[in-house]
Amino acid sequence: MNLKQLSDILGLSPTTVSRALNGYPEVSEETRQRVLAAARAHNYRPSARAKALATGRSMAIGHVMPISSQHEMMNPVFADFVAGAAEVYAREGYEMLLSLVRDDDEERSYRELAARGSVDGIIVHAPRRGERRIRLLHELGLPFVVHGRASDERADYNWVDVNNRRAFRRATRFLLDLGHRRIALVNGIETMDFAIRRRAGYLEALAEAGVPADPRLMRADEMTEVYGHDSAREMLALEAPPTAFLVSSMITAIGVRRAAEEVGLRLGRDVSIVTHDDDLSYFRNGGDEPIFTATRSSVRDAGRIAAEVLIGVIRNPGAAPVHRMLEAELIVGQSTGPAPAG
Amino acid sequence: MNLKQLSDILGLSPTTVSRALNGYPEVSEETRQRVLAAARAHNYRPSARAKALATGRSMAIGHVMPISSQHEMMNPVFADFVAGAAEVYAREGYEMLLSLVRDDDEERSYRELAARGSVDGIIVHAPRRGERRIRLLHELGLPFVVHGRASDERADYNWVDVNNRRAFRRATRFLLDLGHRRIALVNGIETMDFAIRRRAGYLEALAEAGVPADPRLMRADEMTEVYGHDSAREMLALEAPPTAFLVSSMITAIGVRRAAEEVGLRLGRDVSIVTHDDDLSYFRNGGDEPIFTATRSSVRDAGRIAAEVLIGVIRNPGAAPVHRMLEAELIVGQSTGPAPAG
DNA sequence: ATGAAAGCGCTAACAG
DNA sequence: CTGTTAGCGCTTTCAT
Numbered sequence: 001m002n003l004k005q006l007s008d009i010l011g012l013s014p015t016t017v018s019r020a021l022n023g024y025p026e027v028s029e030e031t032r033q034r035v036l037a038a039a040r041a042h043n044y045r046p047s048a049r050a051k052a053l054a055t056g057r058s059m060a061i062g063h064v065m066p067i068s069s070q071h072e073m074m075n076p077v078f079a080d081f082v083a084g085a086a087e088v089y090a091r092e093g094y095e096m097l098l099s100l101v102r103d104d105d106e107e108r109s110y111r112e113l114a115a116r117g118s119v120d121g122i123i124v125h126a127p128r129r130g131e132r133r134i135r136l137l138h139e140l141g142l143p144f145v146v147h148g149r150a151s152d153e154r155a156d157y158n159w160v161d162v163n164n165r166r167a168f169r170r171a172t173r174f175l176l177d178l179g180h181r182r183i184a185l186v187n188g189i190e191t192m193d194f195a196i197r198r199r200a201g202y203l204e205a206l207a208e209a210g211v212p213a214d215p216r217l218m219r220a221d222e223m224t225e226v227y228g229h230d231s232a233r234e235m236l237a238l239e240a241p242p243t244a245f246l247v248s249s250m251i252t253a254i255g256v257r258r259a260a261e262e263v264g265l266r267l268g269r270d271v272s273i274v275t276h277d278d279d280l281s282y283f284r285n286g287g288d289e290p291i292f293t294a295t296r297s298s299v300r301d302a303g304r305i306a307a308e309v310l311i312g313v314i315r316n317p318g319a320a321p322v323h324r325m326l327e328a329e330l331i332v333g334q335s336t337g338p339a340p341a342g
Numbered sequence: 343m344n345l346k347q348l349s350d351i352l353g354l355s356p357t358t359v360s361r362a363l364n365g366y367p368e369v370s371e372e373t374r375q376r377v378l379a380a381a382r383a384h385n386y387r388p389s390a391r392a393k394a395l396a397t398g399r400s401m402a403i404g405h406v407m408p409i410s411s412q413h414e415m416m417n418p419v420f421a422d423f424v425a426g427a428a429e430v431y432a433r434e435g436y437e438m439l440l441s442l443v444r445d446d447d448e449e450r451s452y453r454e455l456a457a458r459g460s461v462d463g464i465i466v467h468a469p470r471r472g473e474r475r476i477r478l479l480h481e482l483g484l485p486f487v488v489h490g491r492a493s494d495e496r497a498d499y500n501w502v503d504v505n506n507r508r509a510f511r512r513a514t515r516f517l518l519d520l521g522h523r524r525i526a527l528v529n530g531i532e533t534m535d536f537a538i539r540r541r542a543g544y545l546e547a548l549a550e551a552g553v554p555a556d557p558r559l560m561r562a563d564e565m566t567e568v569y570g571h572d573s574a575r576e577m578l579a580l581e582a583p584p585t586a587f588l589v590s591s592m593i594t595a596i597g598v599r600r601a602a603e604e605v606g607l608r609l610g611r612d613v614s615i616v617t618h619d620d621d622l623s624y625f626r627n628g629g630d631e632p633i634f635t636a637t638r639s640s641v642r643d644a645g646r647i648a649a650e651v652l653i654g655v656i657r658n659p660g661a662a663p664v665h666r667m668l669e670a671e672l673i674v675g676q677s678t679g680p681a682p683a684g
Numbered sequence: 685a686t687g688a689a690a691g692c693g694c695t696a697a698c699a700g
Numbered sequence: 701c702t703g704t705t706a707g708c709g710c711t712t713t714c715a716t
Contacts, residue, residue, distance in 0.1 A: 001457075002693055013703045018695065028701060045457035049400060050693030052391040053708045063440075067425070076625075079421040083409070086442040095460060096440045097402075100428040115343075115387035117709095118437060225625055225633065251625055254596055258633070261603065282418045283567050283593055291567065291600070344709055355687045360711065370685060392709030395692045688715080699704075 001044045010038050021046070048095070052117075060095040061085075061310060062119035064110070066126050067100050075126065076251070077299050080280045081147065084303025085123065092311055094120075107136060114140040121310045123147060127193045143317065145310040147302060148193050158313055160306040160324040164194050167295035167328035168201030168246065171274045174293070174330060175244045176209045180272065182217060184235050184242035186228055186252055190220040198248060198276075217242050228255025236263050244272040250283060253292055276328070290333035297328040343386045352380055363388070390437070394459075402437040403427075403652060404461035406452070408468050409442050417468065418593070419641050422622045423489065426645025427465065434653055436462075449478060456482040463656045465489060465648055469535045485659060487652040489644060490535050500655055502648040502666040506536045509637035509670035510543030510588065513616045516635070516672060517586045518551045522614065524559060526577050526584035528570060528594055532562040540590060540618075559584050570597025578605050586614040592625060595634055599678070609678045619673070632675035639670040 007017040012031070020027045020035035027035075038044075052058040063085070065078060082096070089096050097119050101109040110133060113119055121143035124133055131150035134157050146159040175183050185202050188195035199218070206213050216238060219231040228247060235242055236259060245260075247253040253275035257267065265271045277285040277294035285294050309322050349359040354373070362369045362377035369377075380386075394400040405427070407420060424438070431438050439461055443451040452475060455461055463485035466475055473492035476499050487500040517525050527544050530537035541560070548555050558580060561573040570589060577584055578601060587602075589595040595617035599609065607613045619627040619636035627636050651664050 003695095004693075014694080015696085015704080016702055019702090022695085026701060031701080043453065043457065045454055047395070047693055048458040048460040049391050049394040050708090051695080053389075053395050053692090053710090054694040054696080056708075058391060060439075076418055076421060076622075079418060082440065083442060086440065090442070098405075098424065098428065098438045098440045100425055100432070111385065112387055115385065116390040118390040280418075282565070345711095346709075356710080357688080357712085358686055361686090364711085368685060373685080389709055392692090393711080395694085395708090396710040396712080398692075686716085688713105690711105690713085692709105692711085695706105695708085697704105697706085700702085 001042050002047065003044075006035075006038060006042060006044050009042070010035060058118055058120050059093060060097050060119045061089060061307070062097045062099055062113055062122045064099045064101060064113070064122055064124060066103050066106065066128075068103055076280065077278050078125065080278070080299040081125075081303035081306075083281075084300035084305075085307035086303075088304055088307035088311070094311070106133065110136055110140065110142075114142045121145070121314045123306055123310060128191045129193065129196060130191075131193070143310065143313045145306050145313065145322075147306050149197075151193055151196055156321045158309055158322045160302055160309060160326070162194075162297045162302065162326045162328055164197040164328075165201035165204070167276065167297070167330075168198040169205045170201075170328075170330055171246055171276075171293075171295050172202045172205035173209070174332075175246065175272060175274060176205060176211065178244075178272070180244040181211055182214070182240060182242045183211075183244045183246055184217040184232075185219065186231055186245055186247040186256060187218070187220040188223050188248045195220060195248065202246060223249035223252045225251050225255040225258075228252035228257075229259045230255075232256040232259035233262070236260065236265070242271075244274065247273060247275040250275050250277055250280075250285065250292065250294070277331070285331065285333065290331050293333040294331055295328040296331050297326055302326060343384050344389065345386075348377075348380060348384060348386050351384070352377060398459075400437075400460055400462055401435060402439050402461045403431060403649070404439045404441055404455055404464045406441045406443060406455070406464055406466060408445050408448065408470075410445055418622065419620050420467065422620070422641040423467075423645035423648075426642035426647075427649035428645075430646055430649035430653070436653070448475065452478055452482065452484075456484045463487075463652045465652060470533045471535065471538060472533075473535070485652065485655045487648050487655065487664075489648050491539075493535055493538055498663045500651055500664045502644055502651060502668070504536075504639045504644065504668045504670055506539040506670075507543035507546070509618065509639070509672075510540040511547045512543075512670075512672055513588055513618075513635075513637050514544045514547035515551070516674075517588065517614060517616060518547060518553065520586075520614070522586040523553055524556070524582060524584045525553075525586045525588055526559040526574075527561065528573055528587055528589040528598060529560070529562040530565050530590045537562060537590065544588060565591035565594045567593050567597040567600075570594035570599075571601045572597075574598040574601035575604070578602065578607070584613075586616065589615060589617040592617050592619055592622075592627065592634065592636070615678045618670070627673065627675070632673050634678045635675040636673055637670040638673050639668055644668060 003014045007014045017035050020032040124144055124146040127146050127148045127150040131153055134150055134153050137144045149159050149161050187199055190196055203213055221227045245256050247256055253273050256273055260271050274293045277296040279296055279298040285291055305324055345356045349356045359377050362374040466486055466488040469488050469490045469492040473495055476492055476495050479486045489502055491501050491503050529541055532538055545555055563569045587598050589598055595615050598615055602613050616635045619638040621638055621640045627633055647666055
């Protein structure tokens with residue numbers, strides 16, 4: 001069933017039917033009702049392709065996720081972010097195009113997306129140090145919102161980000177206040193912007209407290225369970241082991257906890273673990289009884305907000321760049337809880 | 343840059359340029375080379391929308407993920423599956439459309455996808471008991487492949503599935519062979535097809551060994567860490583607690599482990615945990631030293647295979663339904679390892 | 685081997 | 701308030 005057929009049935013021109021369906025005011029209310037009823041009755045849906053071609057808007061938004069050629073890790077955070085964004089798209093009539101691109105042909109992929117015109121805008125995921133996509137997208141003239149930021153990009157652009165620096169500064173301070181002096185940082189890969197900011201926050205807090213940073217207590221890698229376990233085991237074997245761990249992801253913190261238990265340390269007594277809780281649906285830190293002390297922010301909310309910002313930008317291309325900073329809260333867990341001073 | 347402009351530059355008709363670009367044989371080799379060179383030089387990309395409208399094929403595949411109106415959980419497995427599928431799509435020139443639909447307007451969503459013509463085929467995720475999407479998609483005539491199966495659907499259809507029943511039967515047998523007689527099943531929600539099959543495998547193995555199934559040792563819920571923890575705590579408090587746990591997901595198994603440790607049980611001695619390892623990139627069970635004993639299958643492979651099957655179906659609509667059964671292997675972990683008999 | 689013309693299904697001036 | 705016409709960018713007969 002297409003427009004022409006529907007309009008034939010109604011004895012109207014395709015134009016009038018189109019206008020009625022799209023809510024144009026210059027259609028009599030009676031006609032509109034007739035059209036709406038007929039459309040429903042015949043289960044009519046406009047062809048997305050034809051509509052896109054005619055209007056120049058594809059009503060689709062692209063989510064481009066870099067898959068590193070070296071690290072093939074699929075970010076678990078991605079699923080929840082996308083779920084948040086999808087809510088908004090469903091409400092606003094957008095489709096979501098997912099594109100996983102290897103970073104070695106990243107530029108080609110973005111150029112292609114733009115030239116093929118399959119999306120009206122893009123959400124940029126996982127910005128890294130030396131990020132080149134921002135300039136590229138500006139050049140291509142494709143509206144975009146970055147989830148996170150690119151520290152060394154001086155141009156202005158739309159972003160939605162969690163205040164990672166402040167969150168980690170606060171978490172570090174929390175541990176310092178408890179008396180800890182040897183605090184390990186088990187971070188994500190430090191080419192990722194968020195990891196850079198987290199380390200900055202950690203270092204700031206240490207500096208403020210006059211505690212020197214010890215390179216042996218700082219790790220950065222892909223945030224797997226095994227990584228948490230192995231690096232914790234190594235650090236705990238130092239002559240002066242850490243008394244607390246600040247860990248960039250919940251799953252990695254679980255590995256750290258396993259390592260601590262293996263060497264006979266009791267959580268919340270011999271060692272403290274503080275992590276960041278992305279508040280994922282499948283693995284929430286818990287409300288009543290958090291597993292870990294953690295800084296917490298909702299990835300799903302970030303997805304929702306990013307989608308809303310992007311749609312706003314698409315509708316109003318002239319507007320000034322939008323920046324949305326989400327603050328993380330600190331929640332103190334029971335089982336891993338605040339450890340007594342070093 | 344569009345076809346017309348490119349053909350003007352070349353002094354050829356759009357027709358010829360189109361033919362050259364799409365590899366039609368009736369173009370002179372010389373012309374083809376000229377066209378190809380010019381296209382590259384001007385960074386020409388055909389408009390996906392125009393092409394779709396003209397050909398009737400959108401070159402896009404839809405992934406439809408149900409979001410339960412009650413349980414808002416975003417399956418962590420989804421991300422890896424999609425990553426596998428994306429590899430194939432990139433290779434074959436398809437785009438990926440992601441659609442998260444609430445189950446209360448599921449039918450509407452599928453009808454819309456079909457009528458709008460935005461996809462050439464669909465991957466159906468998370469089939470459940472009483473699955474209605476299969477009949478619907480058959481009715482709509484949209485090619486599809488189900489990731490998993492629908493136990494109570496008698497019509498034939500394309501599917502790619504892990505042999506969940508056999509995997510859990512094998513895992514249960516493994517525990518029985520070690521001497522365990524009170525084996526708890528911490529399953530996923532048993533409206534999900536995979537959970538139904540896993541329980542079937544578990545019950546089969548018990549029956550074969552003449553061990554009666556105890557309803558108090560069988561749980562089913564969304565597979566979070568907290569669920570694993572809480573249900574394990576409850577079961578461990580029974581007058582006759584389980585000596586082993588068979589857990590449907592790694593993240594839930596972590597919760598079970600936490601519970602066991604809280605009550606002072608030592609893993610691989612006082613209690614055994616066997617789980618299913620979906621072999622996700624961010625949380626692999628480990629090769630050399632698996633954290634848990636587990637049945638293991640690669641979700642990413644499943645995604646790849648499902649995508650390949652679907653593309654085959656789209657290209658060859660007449661063919662007989664394809665069924666691809668993936669077998670899980672049993673890997674014996676060290677830390678949780680084989681526990682001594684009851 | 686190349687081109688002209690029609691058409692995919694819709695929207696958007698422009699008329700009336 | 702409704703209809704006519706052109707056109708979005710491509711593919712695909714049908715001629716030549």
